[in-house]
Amino acid sequence: MLLIKCPWCGTRDESEFSYGGEADIARPATPDTLTDAEWADYLFMRKNPRGLHREQWVHAHGCRRWFVLERDTVTYRFSATREPG
Amino acid sequence: MNKQKYSIFALLRNAVSYNENWRQAWRSPEPKKKYDVIIVGGGGHGLATAYYLAREHGIRNVAVLEKGWIGGGNTGRNTTIVRSNYLWTEAALLYEKSLKLWEGLSQELNYNVMFSQRGVYNLGHSLQDMRDIERRVGANRLNGIDAEVVTPGQIKAAIPIINISPKARYPISGASLQRRGGVARHDAVAWGFARAADALGVDIIQQCEVTGLNRQADRVTGVETSRGRITADKIGVVVAGHASVLAAMAGLRFPLESHPLQAYVSEPLKPILDTVVMSNGVHGYISQSDKGELVIGAGVDAYTGYGQRGSFHTIEHAMQAIIELFPLFSRVRMLRQWGGIVDVSPDACPIIGKTPVQGLYFNCGWGTGGFKATPGSGWVFAHTIARDNPHELNAAFGLERFTSGALIDEHGAAAVAH
Ligand SMILES: Cc1cc2nc3c(=O)[nH]c(=O)nc-3n(C[C@H](O)[C@H](O)[C@H](O)COP(=O)(O)OP(=O)(O)OC[C@H]3O[C@@H](n4cnc5c(N)ncnc54)[C@H](O)[C@@H]3O)c2cc1C
Ligand SMILES: [Zn+2]
Numbered sequence: 001m002l003l004i005k006c007p008w009c010g011t012r013d014e015s016e017f018s019y020g021g022e023a024d025i026a027r028p029a030t031p032d033t034l035t036d037a038e039w040a041d042y043l044f045m046r047k048n049p050r051g052l053h054r055e056q057w058v059h060a061h062g063c064r065r066w067f068v069l070e071r072d073t074v075t076y077r078f079s080a081t082r083e084p085g
Numbered sequence: 086m087n088k089q090k091y092s093i094f095a096l097l098r099n100a101v102s103y104n105e106n107w108r109q110a111w112r113s114p115e116p117k118k119k120y121d122v123i124i125v126g127g128g129g130h131g132l133a134t135a136y137y138l139a140r141e142h143g144i145r146n147v148a149v150l151e152k153g154w155i156g157g158g159n160t161g162r163n164t165t166i167v168r169s170n171y172l173w174t175e176a177a178l179l180y181e182k183s184l185k186l187w188e189g190l191s192q193e194l195n196y197n198v199m200f201s202q203r204g205v206y207n208l209g210h211s212l213q214d215m216r217d218i219e220r221r222v223g224a225n226r227l228n229g230i231d232a233e234v235v236t237p238g239q240i241k242a243a244i245p246i247i248n249i250s251p252k253a254r255y256p257i258s259g260a261s262l263q264r265r266g267g268v269a270r271h272d273a274v275a276w277g278f279a280r281a282a283d284a285l286g287v288d289i290i291q292q293c294e295v296t297g298l299n300r301q302a303d304r305v306t307g308v309e310t311s312r313g314r315i316t317a318d319k320i321g322v323v324v325a326g327h328a329s330v331l332a333a334m335a336g337l338r339f340p341l342e343s344h345p346l347q348a349y350v351s352e353p354l355k356p357i358l359d360t361v362v363m364s365n366g367v368h369g370y371i372s373q374s375d376k377g378e379l380v381i382g383a384g385v386d387a388y389t390g391y392g393q394r395g396s397f398h399t400i401e402h403a404m405q406a407i408i409e410l411f412p413l414f415s416r417v418r419m420l421r422q423w424g425g426i427v428d429v430s431p432d433a434c435p436i437i438g439k440t441p442v443q444g445l446y447f448n449c450g451w452g453t454g455g456f457k458a459t460p461g462s463g464w465v466f467a468h469t470i471a472r473d474n475p476h477e478l479n480a481a482f483g484l485e486r487f488t489s490g491a492l493i494d495e496h497g498a499a500a501v502a503h
Contacts, residue, residue: 001397002388015398019387021342040488044340044431048329050391073343074391 005081006059007067020056022046023068050074056084091195110276111283116290116315120148122470123308123317125295125331126324127151129160129271130448130455132278132289133463134321134470136194139285141464142471147287148317149279150310152294156275159325160456162393162425164348164370164382166361167457168205168266170225170232171498175481176434177228182478183461184265190460196277198269199375203360205266206240208410210255210366217497218261225263233262246357248412255367255409268361268372268380274459298334304443305335321446321470323462326391326426328449335442339449340431340487344385345395345424346453349403351417353377362410369406379417381407385427385453395424427452432492437466438475438483446470447484 002014028034028042047053053073058066070080089095089108099107122138124131127149138144149155167187169180191197209215218234225232237249237257249257279289290312297309298320307316322331326343354377363370370382383403386395400422408415430436430450435458437448448466451458465479475483486492 014396021389036488036490040340041338044487045338046329046340046342047333048339048342048389049333050327050330050343053389055388071388073389076390076392 002076004057004069005078006062006065007081007083008063008065009059012059012062016059016061017057018060020058020066022048023054023056052079091197110280111289113291114288116148116150116293116310116312117288119307119316120288121146121317122319122321123147123315124149125308125320125322126158126327127155127275127279127289127291128158128323128325129156129274129278129459130325130451130462130466131321131323132275132282133459134323134448134466135287135289135463136278136282136285137464137467138471139282139287142467144471145286147282148315149282149287149289150293150295150308150315151289151291152311154291155279155289156272159425159427160275160459161271162348162423163271163456164372164380165268165271165456166205166266166363166370166372167200167269168263169230169457170205170207170221170261170263170266171495172221172224173493173495174224174228175493176495176498177225177230179461179465179478179482180458181228181230182464183458186460186464187269187457188265190274190277194277194281196273196280198273198277200267200269202265202267203372204262204264205361205363206235206244206260206262208240208260208362208364208366209258210364211258214366215258218259221498222261231263231265233264235260235262244358244360244362246411246413247362248410253409257410266361268374269456270375271456274456278459278463295331295334298331298445300335300442300445303441305445319444319446319470321448321466323448323466325449325451325455326428328428328447332447335440335445337440337442339436339447339484341428341436341450342389343391343426343428344388345390345392346385346427347383347395347399347403347422347424349381349383349400349419349422350374350378351381351414352420354379354417364406364410367406367409369403369410371407371411378420379407379414385429391426393424393426429453431487433495434493435462435482436484437462437479438469438485439473440484
C-alpha cells in the first residue's frame with residue numbers, strides 16, 4: 001500500500017485515492033483543426049516512463065480534490081506533490 | 086546444436102547412467118557481431134518468434150537478447166490460463182490460431198508443455214452478465230470456436246465445491262464454458278521454444294540488456310547492449326511491460342501503460358479443482374496446479390509501475406473474490422505472492438506489426454492476457470518480420486488502428502486479468 005500525501009489532508013493510505021494517469025495532458029485548444037495523428041497522440045499515446053512520472057490523483061474518499069504528484073515508477077517513491085494548475 | 090531427443094527411451098537410458106549425461110537444453114553462445122534478425126526479449130513470445138522464424142521462414146541467423154533469464158518476465162509469472170473465446174472476429178481468430186498451435190505444441194517442440202485442456206468457466210452474476218455471455222458464446226460459435234452457456238446447476242455438477250447459493254453476495258447466474266481451454270506449464274513453454282529454436286541455430290543470449298536502438302535515417306541498424314554493439318537488418322521488440330521504454334529508444338510513442346499485476350499460490354492441496362474458474366464480476370480467477378497449489382490471480386494495481394510487486398490491499402481483494410466463490414478455501418494458507426508488469430493497451434488488444442522505422446517491429450500490448458497467445462503471437466510476428474508485412478491474422482492489430490479509429494474493443498472478454 002502506497003502512502004500518498006494529499007496537499008490538503010496530509011499523508012493517507014493509497015486506498016483513499018483514485019489514480020488519474022499521466023499529468024499535463026491538455027485537451028487541444030482547436031479540436032476542429034487537428035489531424036488524425038494529433039488526435040491519436042492526445043487520446044492514446046502515453047509517456048509511460050520507467051523513472052520519474054508526473055501523474056494525477058484524486059483524494060476520492062477524503063477531500064475529493066485533484067492534485068499532481070511526481071513519483072518514481074520503479075521505487076514508487078514520491079518526490080513532489082502539489083495543487084493542480 | 087542440440088539434437089538430443091526427449092523420449093521414454095532417453096529417460097530410461099539416462100536413468101541407468103544416474104542422470105549424469107543429460108546434455109544442456111540450449112547453448113549459451115557469445116553474441117556475434119551481426120545477425121539477420123534480433124529479437125529483443127526472451128519471454129515466451131520472443132522465443133516463439135525466433136522459433137517460427139527459423140522453422141517456418143528459414144531465417145536462422147537470429148539472436149534472442151534477454152536482459153535477465155529467459156521466461157523471467159510475465160511468462161514465468163502468469164496464471165497460465167489458455168482460451169480463445171474472445172468476442173470480436175479479429176481477436177477470436179488470432180487467439181484460436183494460438184489454441185490450435187497449443188494443441189500440438191508438446192509434439193512439435195518435443196518438450197512437454199503440460200497443456201491441459203481442463204475447460205475454462207467464465208461466470209456471470211447478473212442478467213446483464215448472462216446477456217453478454219450469450220452474445221459472446223454466439224459470436225464464438227459463428228467463428229468456429231467451441232463455446233457453451235451453462236446453468237448454475239450444470240456448474241455445480243461439474244464443480245461441487247463452488248457456492249451457487251442465491252443468498253451469496255454475488256449469486257452465480259451461469260457461465261460460458263470453453264472445454265478446449267485450460268492451463269499449461271509456463272516455464273516449460275519458454276524452455277521448450279528456447280530448446281527448439283536453439284536446435285535450429287538461433288542464439289539465445291541471456292544477461293544481455295538492450296540499452297539503445299541504432300538507426301540510420303529511418304532504418305534500424307542494430308542495438309546497443311550491456312554486452313556491446315550488435316548489428317542487424319531487422320529488429321523485433323517483444324518486451325511486454327517494457328515496450329514503452331524500448332519505443333522511446335526509437336523516438337516512438339506507444340498507447341501503453343504498464344501496471345503491476347499480482348498472482349499467488351497456496352500451500353499444496355490434494356486434487357480438489359479440476360478446471361479453471363474465472364469471474365469478471367467478483368474479479369477472481371483460480372485453478373489448481375499439478376503440484377496441488379491453488380493458483381490465484383488478482384487485478385492490476387491502479388497506478389502505472391515497473392516494480393514487480395504490487396500493492397498490499399490488492400491481495401485482500403483477490404482473496405475476497407475467491408472466498409466468495411469457494412467459501413471452503415477460507416482456511417487455505419497462501420504460500421507465495423509475486424508481481425509482473427503488464428503493458429495495457431486502450432482496447433485490451435495487442436499491437437503487433439511494423440513501426441514508422443524501417444526494419445523495426447513491435448509485438449506488445451498483450452497486457453494481462455497474452456500467455457494464451459504465446460505460440461500464435463510468435464507465429465504471426467515471425468511472418469510479419471520475415472515478409473515485412475503482417476499476416477492476415479494480425480493485420481488488424483497494427484499501431485495504425487489508434488489513428489484510424491479501428492479499435493478492437495475486447496474489454497468484455499479480457500476484463501478480468503488472465
Ligand atoms: C500475474 C499475471 C497473471 C497473468 N495471467 C495470465 C493468464 O492466466 N493467461 C494469459 O493468457 N496471460 C496471463 N498474463 C499475461 C501474460 O503473462 C503475458 O501477456 C505474456 O506472458 C507476455 O509474454 P512476453 O513474452 O511478451 O513477455 P515477458 O515474458 O514479460 O518477456 C519479455 C522479456 O523482455 C525482457 N526485456 C525487457 N526489457 C529488455 C531489454 N531492454 N533488453 C532485453 N530484454 C528485455 C524481460 O526481461 C522479459 O523476460 C498474466 C500476467 C501476469 C503478470
Ligand atoms: Zn485530501
